Amino acid sequence: xxxxxxNTVHLFLVFVVLAAAALIASNYIxxxxxxxxxxxxxxxxxxxxxxxxxxxxxxxLIDYSAGQTVQYNITQFERGEFxxxxxxxxxxxxxxxxxxxxxxxxxxSDVKNQMVEAINQLEVANAKLKSFSSAExxxxxxxxxxxxxxxxxxxxxQKVLVERSQKLLDKGYTSQQEFDLxxxxxxxxxxxxxxxxxxxxxxxxxxKPEELNYLQSxxxxxxxxxxxxxxxxxxxxxxxxxxxxxxxxxxxxTLLKVVNSKEIVLQLPIKAAHYKDFKAGQKIMLSxxxxxxxxxxxxxxxDREVKILxxxxxxxxxxxxxxxxxxxxxxxxxxxxIKLTEISLFQQLVRFFVQ
Numbered sequence: 001x002x003x004x005x006x007n008t009v010h011l012f013l014v015f016v017v018l019a020a021a022a023l024i025a026s027n028y029i030x031x032x033x034x035x036x037x038x039x040x041x042x043x044x045x046x047x048x049x050x051x052x053x054x055x056x057x058x059x060x061l062i063d064y065s066a067g068q069t070v071q072y073n074i075t076q077f078e079r080g081e082f083x084x085x086x087x088x089x090x091x092x093x094x095x096x097x098x099x100x101x102x103x104x105x106x107x108x109s110d111v112k113n114q115m116v117e118a119i120n121q122l123e124v125a126n127a128k129l130k131s132f133s134s135a136e137x138x139x140x141x142x143x144x145x146x147x148x149x150x151x152x153x154x155x156x157x158q159k160v161l162v163e164r165s166q167k168l169l170d171k172g173y174t175s176q177q178e179f180d181l182x183x184x185x186x187x188x189x190x191x192x193x194x195x196x197x198x199x200x201x202x203x204x205x206x207x208k209p210e211e212l213n214y215l216q217s218x219x220x221x222x223x224x225x226x227x228x229x230x231x232x233x234x235x236x237x238x239x240x241x242x243x244x245x246x247x248x249x250x251x252x253x254t255l256l257k258v259v260n261s262k263e264i265v266l267q268l269p270i271k272a273a274h275y276k277d278f279k280a281g282q283k284i285m286l287s288x289x290x291x292x293x294x295x296x297x298x299x300x301x302x303d304r305e306v307k308i309l310x311x312x313x314x315x316x317x318x319x320x321x322x323x324x325x326x327x328x329x330x331x332x333x334x335x336x337x338i339k340l341t342e343i344s345l346f347q348q349l350v351r352f353f354v355q
Contacts, residue, residue: 034339035274039266041332043259044320045242049104051253057106061241064265065300065320071241077108087256097240097258104256106236109184115229116188118222124195125219129212144200151193158186261330264323266297268336269314272306277340278317285339286319288326294339297321 042064050058052074061071087104097103127140162182168174244260266286270278282299303316319338321328328334 034337035270035277036335036337037268037270038333039268039336041328041330041334042265042267043244043261043330044263044265045244045260046330047240047242047244047256047258048254049238049256050251051255057238057255059238059241064267065263065318067301067303067318073235075106075235077110095246096244097246098243099240101240102237103240104238106238108232108236111229111232111236113184113188115226115233117191118226118229120188120192120195122219122222122226124199125215125222128199129215129219141200144196147196148193148200151189151196155186155189155193158182158189162186259330261323264321264326264328264330265300266319266321266336268317268319268338269307269309270317272313272315275302275315275317278302284319286321286336287339288334288336293325295321295325 044063044065046062046064048058048060048062050060052058055077057075057077059071059073059075060069062068063070127144130140162179165174165179165182169176169179240258242258242260243262244258247257247259249257278299280299280301284297284299285294286297287294297319299317300320301318306313306315308314
């Protein structure tokens with residue numbers, strides 16, 4: 001019995017010594033911290049052109065590396081307005097765009113009508129100002145009469161075309177769009193005749209200095225309106241804000257989808273207890289299923305909100321990766337292992353049991 005107790009004590013002492021030696025040695029043995037998680041592959045940038053429910057064309061640029069929408073433009077069209085959308089030929093050839101390429105040109109009947117009307121009003125206002133400022137009005141009066149006679153002739157011709165188009169439309173031989181265009185031209189001629197008739201009336205009467213000032217203000221207002229309409233026309237031309245490739249979309253409301261996947265964003269759910277291991281700008285090494293080589297990435301943002309996934313608290317971490325190294329497609333869900341900084345084996349054990 002005495003010998004057995006001594007052997008037990010000896011074994012216990014040996015165990016204690018070995019355990020102490022192992023703990024001491026674990027402080028000098030280093031290993032990488034590895035975290036494994038499924039990730040969602042997102043393109044670095046995605047650009048969408050969609051149709052809104054109330055006559056809008058919406059351009060929306062999402063930067064997944066920033067974790068937000070960085071551009072959102074809405075072009076609003078009025079009810080009853082005729083709009084034509086013309087895509088660039090580039091879309092049907094290589095289906096790839098560079099930043100600044102013209103992608104879509106929109107033609108608005110309302111903007112065109114307003115521009116034509118403003119040009120005519122400016123011409124009439126300038127003619128009025130010239131005639132009011134001149135002592136000799138007779139040549140200007142003759143010019144106004146000639147213009148009115150010319151417009152009357154054009155209106156007669158246009159009425160014949162409208163009546164003919166109406167009959168063809170009733171029989172289904174022409175389109176509503178062609179009929180509306182002819183009627184629109186007739187309405188413009190009527191407006192132009194009214195403007196010149198008003199000018200002729202003013203020429204036959206005297207004018208006060210206050211009226212000259214008012215007319216000059218009207219000219220300035222028309223010029224400002226034309227500047228606004230030109231800016232509006234410029235907004236009807238949509239250029240690509242990214243370098244990217246066209247992606248097929250089956251949604252009827254989506255006119256175009258372009259993604260920049262030369263770089264990709266891996267969105268990883270990390271246990272909330274580990275989120276302090278990451279910081280923006282941090283360089284990390286990763287590996288994924290099916291890939292023999294490790295690849296590098298950069299942490300771009302860390303979500304500041306905890307989410308519940310599979311009954312665990314997680315924080316989303318986004319990592320930008322050069323896609324030429326991994327050749328992943330947006331939408332894939334690969335399992336990724338992240339290799340972080342080196343820590344001692346002892347720290348690794350503490351980390352395992354505590355977290």
